[in-house]
Amino acid sequence: DIQVTQSPTFLSASVGDRVTLTCRASQGIMTYLAWYRQKPGNAPQLLISATSILQRGVPSRFSGSGSGTEFTLTINNLEPEDFATYYCQQLHSFPFTFGPGTTVDIK
Amino acid sequence: QVQLRQSGPGLLKPSQTLSLTCAISGDSVSSDSATWNWIRQSPSRGLEWLGRTYYRSEWHSDYAESLRSRITISPDTSKNQFSLQMNSVTPDDTAVYFCARVEEVGYSFDSNDYGLDVWGQGTTVTVSS
Numbered sequence: 536d537i538q539v540t541q542s543p544t545f546l547s548a549s550v551g552d553r554v555t556l557t558c559r560a561s562q563g564i565m566t567y568l569a570w571y572r573q574k575p576g577n578a579p580q581l582l583i584s585a586t587s588i589l590q591r592g593v594p595s596r597f598s599g600s601g602s603g604t605e606f607t608l609t610i611n612n613l614e615p616e617d618f619a620t621y622y623c624q625q626l627h628s629f630p631f632t633f634g635p636g637t638t639v640d641i642k
Numbered sequence: 643q644v645q646l647r648q649s650g651p652g653l654l655k656p657s658q659t660l661s662l663t664c665a666i667s668g669d670s671v672s673s674d675s676a677t678w679n680w681i682r683q684s685p686s687r688g689l690e691w692l693g694r695t696y697y698r699s700e701w702h703s704d705y706a707e708s709l710r711s712r713i714t715i716s717p718d719t720s721k722n723q724f725s726l727q728m729n730s731v732t733p734d735d736t737a738v739y740f741c742a743r744v745e746e747v748g749y750s751f752d753s754n755d756y757g758l759d760v761w762g763q764g765t766t767v768t769v770s771s
Contacts, residue, residue, distance in 0.1 A: 536707075566755075567754045567755065569756075569757030569758070570757075571757070571758075578740055578742075578761035578762065578763065578764055579689070579740075579758070579761060580761075581757045581758055581759045583757075584755060584756050584757040584759075585749070585750060585752075585755040585756070588749055588755070590757075590759065622689055624689070624691075624757065624758075626754045626755075626756075626757065627754060629704055629705075629706065629707070630690075630691050630692075630706035630707065630708075631691040632690075632691065633688060633689035633690070633691070634688075635688050636688065636689075
């Protein structure tokens with residue numbers, strides 16, 4: 536299985552900050568990577584597919600980049616609803632593994 | 643607007659069979675541009691993709707290898723839904739189970755370019771004697 540790791544595990548930030556989250560795959564996955572945001576008690580919400588394609592309705596303050604084994608999710612101008620846990624998922628090979636998540640909380 | 647509504651029991655005893663159903667509205671389980679997935683989430687395992695079913699001229703299913711011997715994901719076209727069956731559950735299968743769709747339409751002809759865009763509400767399943 537492809538192992539997916541994320542860093543940092545926790546990140547403290549303030550409204551209006553810019554934050555960058557990192558996702559790494561144990562082997563090259565081209566650009567087959569998705570990002571999700573999950574708030575407590577809710578299902579994950581798809582933010583980005585194919586490394587950098589924003590889902591319909593997702594604000595433009597979210598952006599993704601990378602290829603191969605290293606990827607980033609950048610959130611500009613953090614809004615209150617962005618304090619949540621973010622997961623990446625590789626879609627290159629079965630099983631489609633997820634990272635352990637990065638929790639963004641309020642400083 | 644596509645919605646997925648999950649149903650099924652939340653409490654099982656070890657060795658029993660888990661059966662969950664995901665009812666689809668606003669789309670078709672027989673769509674030739676969607677796949678229908680099951681994922682679970684627990685504190686110990688995090689998010690874990692279990693498998694999927696989809697129709698491309700015929701029905702296909704893919705499973706996480708670690709669970710292949712215990713799970714079946716199947717469509718029910720008459721009710722426009724799909725289901726998860728997991729045999730011989732243990733306390734380690736305790737988790738929140740989600741169904742989710744992948745829609746392979748839009749910016750790419752490559753099916754791996756699409757993430758899980760619609761999710762069910764989640765079902766908390768507890769396995770305990």
